[in-house]
Amino acid sequence: MRIVVFDGYTTNPGDLSWGELEKLGDCRIYDRTPDDQVIARATGARIVLTNKTPLMRETLDRLPELKYIGVLATGYNVVDMEAAARRNIVVTNVPSYSTMSVMQAAFAHLLTLALHVAEHSRGVSAGRWSSSPDFCYWEYPLVELDGRTLGLIGFGQIGRAMAQAGLAFGMKILAHDPMPPQNMPTGVQMVDLDTIFRTGNVHIYAHN
DSSP: OEEEESOHHHHOSSSSOOHHHHTTSEEEEOSOOOGGGHHHHHTTOSEEEESSOOBOHHHHTTOTTOOEEEESSSOOTTBOHHHHHHTTOEEEOOTTTTHHHHHHHHHHHHHHHHHOHHHHHHHHHTTTTTTOSSSSOOSSOOOOOTTOEEEEEOOSHHHHHHHHHHHHTTOEEEEEOSSOOSSOOTTEEEOOHHHHHHHOSEEEEOOO
């Protein structure tokens, strides 16, 4: 059985092992695959794994032996799902691998905007605190998240993780989702989009 990994570097830049996958058959792993090499590399493969390499109808039609596509990411828009279904090709993704990482990154940016930590560090290193006439030193207004309103557009796994973190910071949580969960977490209010944009201090688009 031939297995092809199109863009392995984004999944494994060197800190993981492909050993278990290689035990399954003739496994060929490429760090990156240009569009004009997709067909040549995947010809004869029953399994392909992709992250960002697209597999549209024209490509799938030229890979008659293909039976399985593994998308090594949350989004699967890189695959023509209708074409895959017509061919009975199984397509899977990894829907929750990045939930906590995305939440953490979103709050890192939010805290950066609220506290300007990098700018403060550069000012201190440049001696501006030690030369300040006051004991307290800052160059930007410092914003507390406590009491602010966090508006979440989308309330899937990432949205719920964002809500939990926001509640821990003392924020008020508003959320909008066309298919809201039946059991809303305590402290989260489901509202329409107009209310979020009119009321929220911080707006986050959480797509899954």
